[in-house]
Amino acid sequence: MSRSVFLSLFFLLAVTPLTIAPASAFDWDYKGSLGEGKHGHYVPPVSNPFLNETPFITTEVRLLYIYNNFPNNILTPGLGALGGGNLVFLGTQFRVAVSDRLGLIVNKFGYADFNLKVPNRSDFGLTNISLGLKYVLWSDTDQDALVTLGATYEIPSGTLKSGSVNVLQLQGDGNGFITPFVTAVKRYYKFSVQAMLSSKITLDQDRNASWFNYALHMDYKILPDFFPLVEFNGFTPINDPRQNQLKFEGIDLFSIGGADPQPVVTFASGARYKFDDNVMAGLV
Secondary structure (H helix, E strand, O other): OOEEEEEEEEEEOOOOOOOOOOHHHHOOOOOOOEOOOOEOOOOOOOOOOOOOOOOOOOOEEEEEEEEEEEOOOOEEOOOEEOOOEEEEEEEEEEEEEOOOOEEEEEEEOEEEEEEEOOOOOOEEEEOOEEEEEEEEEEEEOOOOEEEEEEEEEEEOOOOOEEOOOOOEEOOOOOOOEEEEEEEEEEEEOOEEEEEEEEEEEEOOOOOOOOEEEEEEEEEEOOEOOEEEEEEEEEEEEOOOOOOEOOOOOOOOOOOOOEOOOOOEEEEEEEEEEEOOOOEEEEEO
């Protein structure tokens, strides 16, 4: 089994005036869903950052660190034994609230260090860029509930690959992905639950796999600023691109066009801590 560690650090700007432009110039509401008279409980997911989008409209900068360990016993047709290794991702996400219902998203932007123990199979490069919009369909501050609809487009702009012979183009391949999603949250006293459904649809089915995704996040407030959480994520392949004979996929971070991608389910536990109104961190 592979092991992953996700670390997420927020600089949440939704509750303070921004200096990037006067509010009167665009008449934007940078506080979005949060602030006085709006929603106050904001504990977003950690372990599925590219596909599990929070229903809240926020203005924030999110720093991401992901470590993923590869098993030692992976056998790949034409490539031999991969011999284990790891992948490290360092990236940033941006969100800007246009109003309390409309938000702009850049949820994938960064670098990945792909390391395998076999020679000439490692690389360091840019990941694709993913950006989009989300819109609140229904909001009830009295019930502490939100339902949001949105979509992103992943631009095939990355440079990450594996190998100079029998190259696996991990990023920058195909025509990108469109990911529509619906996400909702409901709070019950100190307990909060968020659910998400989405579909990551490739625009080049001969080179990349499409996925149906679902996620569940639950957190509980045990201290004023400390929120233990558990998360469940599922990924089900829709097509078999058969670009190569590999029987696994990168799913959310990268795509390799394997011939027989398998369903994947992940479980994560950890916590978020809110340092103040503007800074939050999470680890699972």
